[in-house]
Amino acid sequence: MSLSPGAAELSDLLARAADGDAAAFQLFYDRTATKLFGIVLRILVERGEAEDVLQEVYVTVWRKAAAFDPARASPVTWAATIARNRAIDRLRARGNRPSAPLEDAMSVRDERPGADELLATAGEAARLNSALATLEPRHAHAIRSCYFEGVTYEALALREGVPVGTLKSWVRRGLLRLRTELA
Amino acid sequence: MTGPADMSDDMTPDEALALDFALGVLPRAELRAAELRLLSDPAFRAAVEAWQRQLSPLDAETPGVAPPPQLWDRITAEIAPAPVRQAATPARRSLWDNVALWRGFAFAGVAAAVIAIAQVEPPPVPGAPPQILVAALAGADGKPLLSAAYDPLRGAVVLAPATQRDDEGKVAELWVIEGEQPPRSLGVIDIRGPNAHAVPARRLAGLAPGATLAISIEPLGGSPTGQPTGPVVATGKLVPV
Numbered sequence: 001m002s003l004s005p006g007a008a009e010l011s012d013l014l015a016r017a018a019d020g021d022a023a024a025f026q027l028f029y030d031r032t033a034t035k036l037f038g039i040v041l042r043i044l045v046e047r048g049e050a051e052d053v054l055q056e057v058y059v060t061v062w063r064k065a066a067a068f069d070p071a072r073a074s075p076v077t078w079a080a081t082i083a084r085n086r087a088i089d090r091l092r093a094r095g096n097r098p099s100a101p102l103e104d105a106m107s108v109r110d111e112r113p114g115a116d117e118l119l120a121t122a123g124e125a126a127r128l129n130s131a132l133a134t135l136e137p138r139h140a141h142a143i144r145s146c147y148f149e150g151v152t153y154e155a156l157a158l159r160e161g162v163p164v165g166t167l168k169s170w171v172r173r174g175l176l177r178l179r180t181e182l183a
Numbered sequence: 184m185t186g187p188a189d190m191s192d193d194m195t196p197d198e199a200l201a202l203d204f205a206l207g208v209l210p211r212a213e214l215r216a217a218e219l220r221l222l223s224d225p226a227f228r229a230a231v232e233a234w235q236r237q238l239s240p241l242d243a244e245t246p247g248v249a250p251p252p253q254l255w256d257r258i259t260a261e262i263a264p265a266p267v268r269q270a271a272t273p274a275r276r277s278l279w280d281n282v283a284l285w286r287g288f289a290f291a292g293v294a295a296a297v298i299a300i301a302q303v304e305p306p307p308v309p310g311a312p313p314q315i316l317v318a319a320l321a322g323a324d325g326k327p328l329l330s331a332a333y334d335p336l337r338g339a340v341v342l343a344p345a346t347q348r349d350d351e352g353k354v355a356e357l358w359v360i361e362g363e364q365p366p367r368s369l370g371v372i373d374i375r376g377p378n379a380h381a382v383p384a385r386r387l388a389g390l391a392p393g394a395t396l397a398i399s400i401e402p403l404g405g406s407p408t409g410q411p412t413g414p415v416v417a418t419g420k421l422v423p424v
Binding site: 022025026029033034035037038039041042051054055058059062063072073074076077080081084085088089092093122124125127128143144146147148150151152153156171172175176178179182 | 194199202203206207208209210211214215218232234235236237238239240241242243244245246247248249250251254255257258259261262263
């Protein structure tokens with residue numbers, strides 16, 4: 001995997017953090033925390049809970065820095081994946097407490113410059129979006145809801161008023177088709 | 184939504200699981216089980232990472248939100264090495280000072296087992312966690328049956344079945360074989376479903392890298408003799424991650 005200059009620098013910071021270099025880790029935090037907090041907050045909506053999770057995420061990043069392999073993922077994708085998984089785990093731990101739909105989540109946001117340029121080239125995002133645009137709008141919407149909100153198939157099926165099997169099929173078929181489009 | 188046009192019908196359960204995990208739709212127990220499987224199943228991990236790469240450009244759409252400034256201080260406080268004691272203390276930080284370890288105890292209430300394992304592999308750098316041990320248990324044919332991971336933060340061995348198995352009227356019992364010792368039971372486990380299971384910590388004392396985990400099929404209630412009596416369906420060595 002070829003890394004952009006920003007990603008190469010972040011990879012280097014992670015490698016130094018793995019050796020116990022706290023200053024390098026702080027630089028990594030400074031460069032990525034805004035992006036990761038956005039991702040966690042979008043899933044959890046509640047600020048206090050999102051802050052707790054972000055703390056867990058960076059403690060995990062520090063401890064697992066040695067496990068990061070630039071050949072397998074970009075450094076921000078790697079850290080963003082940890083953030084999503086921690087946030088989803090916290091969301092599940094809430095049990096059946098209803099979560100606000102996406103629109104409410106986004107109304108609490110506090111937009112600041114992100115690290116988008118580090119995350120993916122604009123081209124990658126544009127390609128994924130044009131591939132999504134080839135799907136049935138409801139199917140593409142279901143995929144986005146799953147990814148951005150961390151909802152289960154069951155919860156989303158209930159919200160959309162369709163059987164779970166139907167929803168799974170929309171999402172999985174949609175993603176397989178995306179993969180073909182992007183190949 | 185069935186029929187030949189439904190491509191998702193063509194996915195194997197593992198392919199669907201990798202997609203669902205990367206997308207983030209799994210319920211909690213399955214999420215945890217999948218996370219553990221990532222540690223010991225490279226093919227599954229590759230499938231998950233392929234989806235993660237495919238989906239990650241979506242993150243560009245999520246607006247960044249600056250976390251409060253004090254969050255960095257909270258993170259530093261959690262990862263900072265404990266203050267160095269008197270000169271007489273060895274330079275390497277003692278396990279007793281390991282905040283994460285004690286947090287783990289408080290959380291799981293299982294000090295003895297955690298110490299027994301964590302002391303085998305002391306943290307290489309200050310703030311590093313105790314070593315996670317994993318074992319991939321496979322049958323004689325090499326077919327993976329389950330992944331086991333010792334998770335120091337939970338103070339427990341967590342089992343994640345890779346395939347489902349239902350031996351009617353029988354139960355699966357987990358054993359540890361340490362060197363020349365006879366097998367020691369870690370208890371009866373449920374490997375019928377995809378859930379993660381925690382083995383009680385009191386059974387874990389002495390568990391160390393190199394020990395072999397084994398699963399035998401026993402009558403309901405577990406082995407009547409204290410030694411495996413039924414067929415051993417899977418074995419695997421505990422190794423550090």
